[in-house]
Amino acid sequence: MGIGSCGTCAVEVEGEVSEANWKDKARRSLPPHSPTANRRLACQTKVLGDVRVTKYDGFWGQGEDVVWTSEGR
Template sequence: MLVAQGKTIVCVRGVNLRQVLLQNEVNPHDGNATIINCRGIGTCGTCAVFVEGEVSEVNWRDKARRSLPPHDPTRNLRLACQTQVLGDVKVKKFNGFWGQGTDIVWS
């Protein structure tokens, strides 16, 4: 089960977080990042979200992209496109083109 933007979404184990969010009309991108993004290959970093719950380990693409500005590798964010849902999960989206801001857009 996945909770995001006030919605409870039932999904199968191993589903890609970005894909399941988009399929349920929850946009993991802010502003123009909705149009200008890498479409899930992990290079743009615009789908960064805060995730609580059981998800896959951080892969090298996620780690590499979030190590570059404007991201801060010490922040506990994940790229939705590089994350698989493995159990119950709550997701929060922060402001900023890359989701790197401090104000919560949705949770």
Template sequence: MVSIQVQGKTITCDRGENLRQVLLKNGIDLYNSQASVINCRGLGTCGTCAVEIVGEVSEPQWREKTRLSLPPHSPQTTRRLACQVKVLGDIKVRKYDGFWGQGSETVWTET
């Protein structure tokens, strides 16, 4: 089991589980504003589940890299799409403002 520090909580999951699924299963509201209505349900195409992650996770693949290179995201960002991330070790997750989570103000942090 690995631990995820998110939104002031610590939750656990099996190594290799999908971050989006784990967060939603544990009642973590992953989407800002009305983004929950238009999200792509984990396909990696909308970009609304963008979060900042510290810790061991899977490497970004082409779909995630492509979506994060398009506005309002930026290829220079440290954000990841929760729907495309596999949790490989203990992590800390932070969410930012903006419809797509692309903003600069923290919405929730790991502590």
């Protein structure tokens, strides 16, 4: 696991994962992230079951255009 300070691993995760910890919440509360966006820091998220991961554009994954998704893999 990473230390959660850079925020570049922000992804949308659908499925069974851990609750967001304080590092995840703190980093995503700072620009360019938005605490209301449906993103998680991959380095701070534990997978607990089947998941679908989507990466968005922007250096920090803060954009709206999908650049990669695990669907169909």
